[in-house]
Amino acid sequence: MTKHWLMKSEPNAYHWNQLLKDKTTHWDGVRNYQARNTMRDLMKIGDLVLFYHSNCKPPHIAGIAKVCKEGYPDHTSWDPDSHYFDEKSSPENPRWMMVDIEAIQSMETIVDLPQMKGDPSLEGMPLLAKGQRLSVQPVSPEHFQRVCQLGGLEELLW
DNA sequence: GCCAACGTTGGC
DNA sequence: GCCAACGTTGGC
Numbered sequence: 001m002t003k004h005w006l007m008k009s010e011p012n013a014y015h016w017n018q019l020l021k022d023k024t025t026h027w028d029g030v031r032n033y034q035a036r037n038t039m040r041d042l043m044k045i046g047d048l049v050l051f052y053h054s055n056c057k058p059p060h061i062a063g064i065a066k067v068c069k070e071g072y073p074d075h076t077s078w079d080p081d082s083h084y085f086d087e088k089s090s091p092e093n094p095r096w097m098m099v100d101i102e103a104i105q106s107m108e109t110i111v112d113l114p115q116m117k118g119d120p121s122l123e124g125m126p127l128l129a130k131g132q133r134l135s136v137q138p139v140s141p142e143h144f145q146r147v148c149q150l151g152g153l154e155e156l157l158w
Numbered sequence: 159g160c161c162a163a164c165g166t167t168g169g170c
Numbered sequence: 171g172c173c174a175a176c177g178t179t180g181g182c
Contacts, residue, residue, distance in 0.1 A: 010180090032165075055180050113181080131163040133179045 004144040005043060006050040006127055007065075007101070008135045016051050016062035016106065024068055024102040027136075028076045029084040031096060035136035040071040040097040043136075049101055050139060050147055052127070060112040061147055069100035108152025121146050 007027065009015075019025055030036055049065040073094030076082040089095035116122050125143045126132055139147075148154065 008180090034165095057182090059181070131179095133164065135179090 003042070003044065003047045004050070004139040004141055005038070005047060005067075006052055006061075006137050006139050008052045008054040010055045011053045016053065016103075019051065019063070019065065019101070019103045020106065022103075024100050026069075026074075026100045027098045028074045030074070030098065030135055031084065031086065032135060035134055036097050038136045038138070039099045042138075043067050043070065043099050045070055048104075048144060050144065051101075051103075058112040058114060060110040061107060061116075061151060062110055063106040064104045064148065064153070065101040066104055067099050068102040071097045071099055074098040105153070107148075111147050111150045115150065116147070119146065119150065 014025070027039065030039065045067055047067040049067065050061050051063045051065050053060055053062050073091070074084070074089075074096040075091075076084040077086045077089035077094060077096040078091055079085055084096075086095055116125065117128055122128065122143055125139065126134070126137045127139075
């Protein structure tokens with residue numbers, strides 16, 4: 001059963017266009033337990049991902065990706081030179097996990113946050129909940145479908 | 159730049 | 171186990 005997720009990235013940290021160039025990337029740097037557990041336990045190969053640009057004007061969904069490698073240790077967590085270094089993590093006892101994702105396709109038109117907030121059929125979407133800041137979060141199949149539709153991808157079946 | 163919301167830390 | 175202090179997220 002394919003599941004659906006949303007992953008946030010600040011455009012100046014890792015831009016959707018970079019994923020288009022790279023084809024795939026490992027989602028390193030998540031240092032939140034709930035998001036880690038989602039990547040470690042729940043995200044499976046083939047699951048679909050909304051790629052969200054946060055902390056920009058306006059925040060928006062830029063494209064669709066899929067999980068291409070399931071949870072494994074985030075090596076940046078034991079790299080002292082990494083911005084994401086965590087002294088409590090080691091190769092023997094990794095504390096943080098990541099998945100790999102692969103770009104599928106850009107939105108025809110980006111779907112921005114005000115648009116999503118104003119769409120009645122996206123009511124209840126976790127992204128839109130007040131105060132939520134999870135960088136990896138679930139999306140219902142219906143909400144995923146609707147965002148694709150708003151982004152001009154209605155001809156495709158997700 | 160502001161600040162509300164949230165998660166983590168650490169003293170007790 | 172509680173909770174105050176602190177740091178971060180991220181929209182505005």
